[in-house]
Amino acid sequence: MTWQLAQRNPERLTIHFIPWLTWSFVGLVAYGVGTIVQSIVAGNQPLTSGTAIAVALLVGMAFFALITGGQLGICQIDYRRKLVTVTSYGLLGRRHQERQLTDVKGLEVRVLRRAQYRLLLALRSGERLPLAPFYLISFSDQGIRRIAEALNVEPELIPEKPGGRR
Structure with a gap:
């Protein structure tokens, strides 16, 4: 299970993906x-x-x-700087990526099983940027709706086959 803690103010939305299990x-x-x-x-x-x-x-x-x-994932949508920042911290170090908010064309929700999914930003270049370094497990879509609302996009549900990527 993963906690998705969201903090919002007028300038930014910050989501912490915490793999507590x-x-x-x-x-x-x-x-x-x-x-x-x-x-x-x-x-x-x-x-x-x-x-x-x-x-x-x-x-x-x-x-x-x-x-x-076990990586801690942090996604920050900064409206003032018009940036989306995705950072993960783990035993193998820190990984940091930034993209322009205008480059985001959608939010993909790759559903592996009923409550297990992966969030990816669909960028205009065709690239997919994962918001968390792992699959998320949640029985609520509240976090997905909050992220989609912050990005001003509609989430796209994509079924994924277990055991491999499409």
């Missing part, structure tokens, strides 16, 4: 690894190769989850 999973893994390591340090459990492999696999899964779906 991924971060919760990583927190749970950190708690489990901490419990195992604490038990080993206290001498209640011996360090075996099986325990070391299990801890390494858990840590690896947590890093994989953070790299693939």
Whole structure:
């Protein structure tokens, strides 16, 4: 699940895409690894190769989850500067893209499943700019409507086949 927190003022709309379910999973893994390591340090459990492999696999899964779906995404629509800025922060660094607001011709909603979708800005050049670095999961279309309203476009729903892009 992803929180879509929107802040609006007369000059700009800022949307934060926060992957709280991924971060919760990583927190749970950190708690489990901490419990195992604490038990080993206290001498209640011996360090075996099986325990070391299990801890390494858990840590690896947590890093994989953070790299693939744990990025914080920020989309900012600035009316004063007439810019759309999309920034993502993650373990692999920061990615920042800016486009002119006049270059935006539409908002594509690529629906993978009922509540899982990806938001892309359709630009006049034919390019598609993702607003978030991952698929979003939401049971409400309120965030989509708010973004489309801010861009003054109608969202276009496009069904996407699971397992591959069209």
